[in-house]
Amino acid sequence: MNESGHIVVQGIYKIFKKGRTDEVRAVDGVDFSIKKGELFGLLGPNGAGKTTLIKCISTLLIPDDGSVTVGGYDIYKESLEVRRHIGVLTGGERSLYWKLTPIENLRYFAALYGVPRKSVKNRIEFLLELMGLTDKATVRVEKLSSGMKQKLSLARVLVHDPPILLVDEPTLGLDPYFARFIRDFVKNELNRRLGKTILLTTHYMDEADELCERIAFMNRGKIEAMDTPVRLKQSMPQKQVLEIKCQGALDKGIFDGVREAASINVSHDDGLVYVRVNTDNPEVILSNIIELVREKAKIVSVRVTVPTLEDVFVHLTGASLKDG
Amino acid sequence: MNERGGGLSSRVFHYLRAINAENIKEWKIELTYKPDFIRQFLEPFVYLFPYFLYGFALLGGRYSEHLRSLTGIGDMVAYTFIGYLFIGFLNTACWAMGFSLRKEQWFGTLETIFVAPVPRWVYVAGMALHSTCHQGLIMLIQAVAITTFFAIVLQTSGIFLALSAVLLMLLGLYGLGIVVAGLTIALKQWWVVSEALSTLIVVVTPIAYPLAVLPFVLRKVAMFLPTTYGIIGVRHFLLGENLAVSLPTIFLRLSLILVVWLSFGMLVFLMMDRYGRKRGSLSVY
């Protein structure tokens, strides 16, 4: 059992047929390995193949080619053992029985995971306490808020105390308060204190940057780069980013003529448009960029900053994390 | 949690526990829809009466000389009632078991339970257990009410053997149920298959008429169904229906059918499960 905690993915392919001729290469030859106790992130836009990959690792899907071992167990030959050693948490709310209470849900999953009968009661009490759900223990899940449901989903994942966690977009659709709770819990409690090996997928750059020790950029089924967040950011040839925050409708195409920029990304957030230009000489292209932006939008602020993971992703793939 | 899943006995115990957890979960969910729960106990009566009324209209009473000459039982109500009472288990196979995975899909919990370390047929088996208990309870109430209302006298000495025949029939039907459950993974319109199968079984099973009135081909089809021998057997033990084949033959055929149906069911289910995981059609509907 020395290998417990390892996830080793080698040459995995998953291709879905669409109609007679078309196909989608959801996972297109992926290799990586996760050390015991590591918090590893898969960062990529929607449709990059992250969820398909998680489904392959968790035995929900059979890959077309390649090999995966989880905790030393082969996903093809020892799928039950793989499932015994993992806990899978997905974003969204529907992974619990809404008509049952938290206790009833946890008791059901404890039986499915073969938690010894004697320890079920204590385990459930401990998990509800840990999640701050003790006072909601007998309230039907449908009456809980989205954040509480996600906390309960976390408790469900931990009911059999698995050494490996597959966490797929855990903060999807949560308000900032609960999203913060989930992030802190995953990092501090599950990874640092309990030493769980965690494979986390997300399309939130900040989430990956904050939580993960190593990150793999995934785009169109392939892994484009893999390293620690710091080294990924250091790998950018341009060490500065010119960021213009503005209001209006902007298209990336208007910057086609700008030669001095290594890459330009236009993204939208909270009704504002963010233009980020990777460059070594922000002062040289500043006036040119501002001129182009002013024709279409009202500038709110301009600043020079350092590259983020999003900039690295754009630089490597040409796609934005918000695409998809 | 890091050690392997233990020996055969601990694995069997784990699966049985999971099956029971599935059963309990279903009861709890069902009891949250209270009006629907009550309805399920009333419905069999509303369903059954048209068959009696049809018989009354044809006969002008409940006694049929022709039926007596064919089966040894002249009381149309008693004959029909026993048939429809026990065919209720067909619902377990075609609907409850068949519907089990689709229902999880609608709840959004299918993938969540599918990553648990138990084989996927365990969920269908849990549903079978639940539905059998549920259906058994409904049948018990129905049996008491109808026999009292229509003053039907059953041979109580035959109850044990009747239940044995029912048990074998039920196990055979589980095979059918697991086939349907498997098909739900691959077919969008699985319910048409389920409906067509249950209609065919209702037509050829001697529920309200003996096999003798069926055309030759349908009689042959009936030979492969657990319901045929189950209903004939149970009616023989409870009402004294004449048998065209000997009792040992009935039990032997029932046993053989259940082995074939269960094996076939598991085979189809495992194939469909694999197909679903290859195609990624598990969470699509």
Add this chain to the structure above:
Amino acid sequence: MWVIIEEVRKSFRILLAYPVEVVFWIFSPLLWVIPLVFQGKALIGAFNSTSFGSLAGTDEFIPYVLIGAIVSTYMFSAVWSMGNSFRDETYYGTLEHILSAPVRPGYILIGKGLYNSILSTSFVIVQLLICVFIFGLNITLAKIFPIFLFLLLLIVGLYGIGFMAAALTLLIKEAHGMLHMFEYVLFLFSPIRYPVEVNPITKAISVFIPLTYALIALRGLLLNIEFNFWKNSIVLLAIDCTLLPLGLFVFRRIEKRTKTRGTLADY
């Protein structure tokens, strides 16, 4: 009007994506007659019964139940399809969009009802043709107009029942079973399989169900059984005039209630 046509078109497009279902709906009423034929044969030893004749006006029970099965297609369609249509929209996730569109839900319901009527009528025509060619049922040209008249009168009344069934699905989320029960009750108290005169209770309750009058008239026309044309058509018309507005009223009330309580898109 445009909304109604669009609703019909959309529903047909969805149905045509499931051809197996179409075949199933055409044959299912004919299939469930088969056990009744065998049951009759087992009880009587023949295909006619004088006892049945004294109640139904015809000794031959097979054509009697066959017509009952075919015409009951409309009832299933009204209760089942219309009742479940909003349930389906909840599953598709489109219910809230539909009910928040600037259109009266009544029009959408009429669209759904019209779709069901066209569909059921096509099924009934195919089933009747099967009966004419296979079972030798005799339909003369002169009978076609009155047949359609009674079918029309039946459909309108069933719309009202369908609207109430749709309202029930908005009210009780797990209405699937309730609709089944409702269907069985209508089955029990209408002369679909047997003349309701067989029992005083079924006879008493059947007078409130539009299917009763339509079946008396249609069997009268198809099997040459004597019946009162005017009485049956007027009573059906009166039922239509009651059920249709009642159905719409009930639906509107319940729709308003669910909107107030915010339970529209619940599962």
